[in-house]
């Protein structure tokens with residue numbers, strides 16, 4: 001990446017204004033951007049905007065966009081809530097060095113199909129807050145065409161959901177070839193499948209089945225089968241669509257069983 005101007009605005013309005021200029025880009029941790037050879041006119045570093053925080057307010061957990069993956073992974077919030085699913089998810093991503101650099105903002109705004117944390121946030125029914133677009137569910141954010149906005153924070157309701165995250169990788173330093181997160185609140189499941197290899201999706205038909213069944217190994221597997229036939233899967237260098245479908249059945253079953261145990 002070649003940067004002509006590197007700026008650290010002191011308030012969000014200034015950052016948003018700069019982002020509207022030609023060929024401007026937000027820099028989070030810069031880990032992913034750094035892989036490309038893009039010519040950037042204005043790089044906007046958000047590090048002076050007080051977006052590096054994890055806090056609890058009005059029954060919600062708030063995670064600032066500039067919080068690194070490692071800070072979140074090792075936080076007492078991530079370890080002590082939702083069965084530690086956030087810590088478990090983040091600890092799968094590359095090495096500590098990368099997790100000390102990459103941010104939650106870059107990870108969510110990037111909407112990467114391979115993302116591990118998006119799948120887990122989706123199962124936890126997280127919301128995003130954007131500078132211009134305001135607050136919306138992560139699910140909607142993943143589907144909307146949003147451009148030139150700034151992600152400020154993620155919020156997750158403090159609702160004591162139980163949750164589990166499972167992924168399959170060819171090697172520990174590779175991307176997930178499929179990942180599954182399941183959460184349960186008031187005996188109702190939310191099942192999400194990511195790295196299909198497209199963006200994570202909520203498996204509504206599988207949820208509707210399991211939420212109207214007695215939960216056991218057999219029905220958990222059936223929910224996995226429904227997810228594998230109702231969601232779309234594709235092939236890439238990591239795995240074929242057929243392989244992903246097969247894995248989806250087993251991973252959904254395992255994640256449901258983990259949540260109820």
Ligand SMILES: Cc1cc2nc3c(=O)[nH]c(=O)nc-3n(C[C@H](O)[C@H](O)[C@H](O)COP(=O)(O)OP(=O)(O)OC[C@H]3O[C@@H](n4cnc5c(N)ncnc54)[C@H](O)[C@@H]3O)c2cc1C
Nearest residue numbers: 026028029030031032033102103105106107109115116151
């Ligand atoms: C070698 C490598 C391996 C990886 N492996 C995995 C993996 O296995 N699993 C996984 O889930 N992830 C993986 N990642 C992705 C990583 O976890 C981060 O998601 C990624 O680096 C983006 O975070 P960042 O802070 O570096 O963002 P940046 O590189 O700074 O930015 C990424 C994109 O988001 C935009 N952006 C950043 N912050 C904001 C914001 N607050 N508002 C609006 N736009 C913003 C940038 O303009 C850019 O388009 C990997 C990354 C690398 C470099």
